[in-house]
Amino acid sequence: MAKKPNKLKARLPRGFVDRSAGDIRATDELLGRIREVYEKYGFDPVETPAFEYTDCLGKFLPDTDRPNAGVFSVQDDDEQWMSLRYDLTAPLARHVSENINDIQLPYRTYRAGWVFRNEKPGPGRFRQFMQFDADTVGAPGVQADAEMCMMMSDTMEALGIARGDYVIRVNNRKVLDGVLEAIGLGGEEDGERRLTVLRAMDKHDKFGSEGVRLLLGDGRKDESGDFTAGANLHPDAIEAILEILDASAIDDLIDYTNDLTFKTAALSKFAINEHFEAGFTELKLISDLVKGAGYMSDRISIDPSVVRGLEYYTGPVYEAELLFDVTNEKGEVVQFGSVGGGGRYDGLVKRFTGRDVPATGFSIGVSRLMTALKNLGKLGTADVVAPVLVTVMDGETAALARYQKMVQDLRAAGIRAEMYQGNWKKFGNQLKYADRRDCPIAIIQGSDERDAGEVQIKDLIEGKRLSEEITDNVTWRESRPAQITAKEDALVDTVRQLLADQAEDRRRAIEGR
RNA sequence: GCAGACGUAGCUCAGUUGGUUAGAGCGUCGGAUUGUGGCUCCGAAGGUCGGUGGUUCGAAUCCACCCGUCUGUACCA
Structure with a gap:
């Protein structure tokens, strides 16, 4: 059996650390x-x-x-x-x-x-x-x-x-x-x-x-x-x-x-x-x-x-x-x-x-x-909220420009936001990415929504809570938990309100502890 | 530096008195599901057994040295 080429071992000198x-x-x-x-x-x-x-x-x-x-x-x-x-x-x-x-x-x-x-x-x-x-x-x-x-x-x-x-x-x-x-x-x-x-x-x-x-x-x-x-x-x-x-x-x-x-x-x-x-x-x-x-x-x-x-x-x-x-x-x-x-x-x-x-x-x-x-517990708990993710359902230039515009509008309103930059063709992966990155909200606009001048705004935190009550996958997918439809021009205001509600929930959870 | 313990997959660990092709769980990736996270199921990838040398028909297993990690100690502007 041919020996594999020696891969370079990634390692840090002892006594040094990367900072998160x-x-x-x-x-x-x-x-x-x-x-x-x-x-x-x-x-x-x-x-x-x-x-x-x-x-x-x-x-x-x-x-x-x-x-x-x-x-x-x-x-x-x-x-x-x-x-x-x-x-x-x-x-x-x-x-x-x-x-x-x-x-x-x-x-x-x-x-x-x-x-x-x-x-x-x-x-x-x-x-x-x-x-x-x-x-x-x-x-x-x-x-x-x-x-x-x-x-x-x-x-x-x-x-x-x-x-x-x-x-x-x-x-x-x-x-x-x-x-x-x-x-x-x-x-x-x-x-x-x-x-x-x-x-x-x-x-x-x-x-x-x-x-x-x-x-x-x-x-x-x-x-x-x-x-x-x-x-x-x-x-x-x-x-x-x-x-x-x-x-x-x-x-x-x-x-x-x-x-x-x-x-x-x-x-x-x-x-x-x-x-x-x-x-x-x-x-x-x-x-x-x-x-x-x-x-x-x-x-x-x-x-x-x-x-x-x-x-x-x-x-x-x-x-x-x-x-x-x-x-x-x-x-x-x-x-x-x-x-x-x-x-x-x-x-x-x-x-x-x-x-x-x-x-x-x-x-x-x-x-x-x-x-x-x-x-x-005196430090570092001032958590930074992860960005809102604008998902990509259509890779055409005009569609991408539309998604970019949403992201820029959110940023202009002072909201951390990003457009999904991975392989957009696997849509499930986009939400998986948002979930693992702890994104609070995902924005979805496919051709149906676009034609109607609408966007789907998904509350990922509320959705995660609801997932505990749903056991079968078909229901989970079709019920589209914690997801609302909004007019495209109401995007920024709706997201802002949702983020404020989430912040209020977090504050209460801390107090209630 | 000195003394001791330990080193098997990305992580946590099995691995019989030395005996065939080194295993599990978790994680990762792919699929079931080309427009919806979680759960479930199916599949795959991933190992110089810390390194080198020795003993042996045969070493993850025994021996020597080295490297690394941890604990104690020394030094610490």
């Missing part, structure tokens, strides 16, 4: 609502390309065959390495630096875009995803950070997430640095262990206090038997860090009525140092600013356990967390974590310009947020 009409419409709606908030705060859009020279993106340098795992990189024909952006912050720093003389600082700007990460994909975790960022560049004061927190809060509520269903948690890198210094990890040589401790703290949500205790101590073995080395901290230091993680607000840890002192048992064994105090002062200021503007701790909460962006954040860091349960398609509650975050990055522009250009900003994970909102 529903996804695109839902995303557009989401982006629109976020944009409205940013615009109201006085931010302007800017867009940068998907590719950047690799060295401009940050820590990855093109000195090996592949610049690094984590980024998608290619070599240009002049042999310079370029990479797909993995966030929107580094490209913004490049844009500002390149145009520093033309940009009026402080520069308030927002942008949405696809970013790419070359890492292991998982459910709800892709190698291409969308972020929507806002940044203020050239603003040194923490009032800029406070504004970012308030804007994140407003954004959550603009998306229909009720107050109490989310919280913006704020911390400061300087506080964490101070704690690390206090427990004896302040030295140059302790960089790696500091990272280990911070990563362990970041796992608190996932593993709980006991898991973190292991990671801060000897290490932890996961359920597959794989072992993660620990930070080997002194037991007093471990307890101190766990006190921080278990606190829900900074007031639980610090007594600042007179002198600044730690309240809790283990932390009290350590001294408050300069870093800690500087960080704490900034946090207190942010707290006072947002409270002054009416944002209480149910919206923006100072929380010393927030760990983010270990590499480049220099001061305040903040993240938006959802507090309601998010379930997956199997109905299981999933660990959702944050849907957005940011912080102050005073060093990024300086890398290019040598000038101190302090900046702060945050990023919303659009794809993640959309998953959560979809499960909450």
Whole structure:
């Protein structure tokens, strides 16, 4: 037997997805609502390309065959390495630096875009995803950070997430640095262990206090038997860090009525140092600013356990967390974590310009947020009605022109409409097409109707309901359920009325549920 | 990256201790019905059994390696 020629296998690279009409419409709606908030705060859009020279993106340098795992990189024909952006912050720093003389600082700007990460994909975790960022560049004061927190809060509520269903948690890198210094990890040589401790703290949500205790101590073995080395901290230091993680607000840890002192048992064994105090002062200021503007701790909460962006954040860091349960398609509650975050990055522009250009900003994970909102039913249910289908019973040019005219009249009246573009000779297929496409109405005009100056208008939704009561095909066909005859010049008005009735039925069905 | 589980038609899955031509349901397409969706009936298409190599008279089945999916974990700007 002759082997069949190998057909090309149609396949998508792993970690990438095609987006459906529903996804695109839902995303557009989401982006629109976020944009409205940013615009109201006085931010302007800017867009940068998907590719950047690799060295401009940050820590990855093109000195090996592949610049690094984590980024998608290619070599240009002049042999310079370029990479797909993995966030929107580094490209913004490049844009500002390149145009520093033309940009009026402080520069308030927002942008949405696809970013790419070359890492292991998982459910709800892709190698291409969308972020929507806002940044203020050239603003040194923490009032800029406070504004970012308030804007994140407003954004959550603009998306229909009720107050109490989310919280913006704020911390400061300087506080964490101070704690690390206090427990004896302040030295140059302790960089790696500091990272280990911070990563362990970041796992608190996932593993709980006991898991973190292991990671801060000897290490932890996961359920597959794989072992993660620990930070080997002194037991007093471990307890101190766990006190921080278990606190829900900074007031639980610090007594600042007179002198600044730690309240809790283990932390009290350590001294408050300069870093800690500087960080704490900034946090207190942010707290006072947002409270002054009416944002209480149910919206923006100072929380010393927030760990983010270990590499480049220099001061305040903040993240938006959802507090309601998010379930997956199997109905299981999933660990959702944050849907957005940011912080102050005073060093990024300086890398290019040598000038101190302090900046702060945050990023919303659009794809993640959309998953959560979809499960909450807060988005994407604004259904778009499929087009009215004008069927074709006669392929003669004059007849086709007549059908086209009907379609154009409907469109001119603002009604989505299309003429059947498949093989018109099989009429049954035209209605089958309309049915599967969820068309609300089909228009039929054969020679009989044409001679009488009439059209048949078929309510496909009502017809589908009636079909449940009819069991034999002859009756089904001859009764022509939910079909009315109208004069051709009344086509648009009749369709409009029918669509309005259908919309009313849908509204009632939703209310009745 | 590390550890484990899994991989048979478009989808969900059968397939005996290794034994002839690998099956079912759903879906798709065609017909009954060339001017009416659904139901019903009839028929058809669709498979390198994830890939490669090995053991064997003989492999979907046993072995090795590779690829992919899922779970956990590491990294995550």
